[in-house]
Amino acid sequence: MTIISPSLLAADFSRIGEEARRAFDAGADWLHLDIMDGHFVDNISFGPEICAAVRKAVGPDRFLDAHLMIERPDHYFDRFVRAGVNLICFHVELGDSYYIRNTLGRIREAGVKNGLALNPATPFEAVEPYLAEIDLLLVMSVVPGFGGQSFMPSVLDKVEKAAEWRTENRASFLIQMDGGIGQNNAAQCALAGADVLVAGSSTFKAPDMAHAIAEMK
Ligand SMILES: O=C(CO)[C@H](O)[C@H](O)COP(=O)(O)O
Numbered sequence: 001m002t003i004i005s006p007s008l009l010a011a012d013f014s015r016i017g018e019e020a021r022r023a024f025d026a027g028a029d030w031l032h033l034d035i036m037d038g039h040f041v042d043n044i045s046f047g048p049e050i051c052a053a054v055r056k057a058v059g060p061d062r063f064l065d066a067h068l069m070i071e072r073p074d075h076y077f078d079r080f081v082r083a084g085v086n087l088i089c090f091h092v093e094l095g096d097s098y099y100i101r102n103t104l105g106r107i108r109e110a111g112v113k114n115g116l117a118l119n120p121a122t123p124f125e126a127v128e129p130y131l132a133e134i135d136l137l138l139v140m141s142v143v144p145g146f147g148g149q150s151f152m153p154s155v156l157d158k159v160e161k162a163a164e165w166r167t168e169n170r171a172s173f174l175i176q177m178d179g180g181i182g183q184n185n186a187a188q189c190a191l192a193g194a195d196v197l198v199a200g201s202s203t204f205k206a207p208d209m210a211h212a213i214a215e216m217k
C-alpha cells in the first residue's frame, strides 16, 4: 500500500499541533515537514522547535519525515534528530560526492533514516552513486520552495529509472514524490514506482481530509 505523507506546509500554522493530529486522525501514514532556509529555496518555513512541538502533539509513535531545503544540512541535521523526526532528507544539488556521502552517513549514525532529494531539473544520474546508501529517494515534482504548485509529469521518467535500478540492484530504498500530488495523479505516481506520496494542498485544504487520503490510497 502506498504511504501517504501530508505536508504540514499547507496546514493552519496558528493551530499546528491540532493540524498534525488531524492528519493522522484522517488516515495519514507519515507527516511531511518542509524545512526552508531562505537560501537554498526562496522561502522560509519553520525549524527544529516547531518540529519538536509537532512531535509532542502527535506522540512518540508517529512517523515524521523532514524534507530539508537548506544549504547546510550537515550543520543542522542533529537539531532535527533531537526534535524527534524519524527521517531526514536533503538535496543532492548541495555539494560534491564527499559532502553528500559524509552527510548521509552521519544522519544514519545519529539513529534516523536518511534520504536524498533531487530537483525536477536534476538528472537521475546525479543520485545514482548514492542509491545503495539511502533509505529514501525523493523525486521532486515541483521546483521546491512553495506548496500549491502544479505537478510536473516529466519527472515520472526518473521515478521509473529509480524503480528499475532498485530491482536490478536488489536495493531497498523507498521512492517518494513531492509536489502537486492529489487524487488526480496519485495512481500515475504509484504506477511509475513511487512508494511514498507527499500531498499538502490536496489533503490539508480538502473539505474532508479523511476522504481525500482514502481516495488517493
Ligand atoms: O517540498 C515542498 C515544496 O517545496 C512541499 O512538500 C510540497 O510542495 C507539498 O505541497 P503541495 O502538495 O501543496 O504541492
Ligand SMILES: [Fe+2]
Pocket: 007, 032, 033, 034, 067, 178, 198
Ligand atoms: Fe517537501
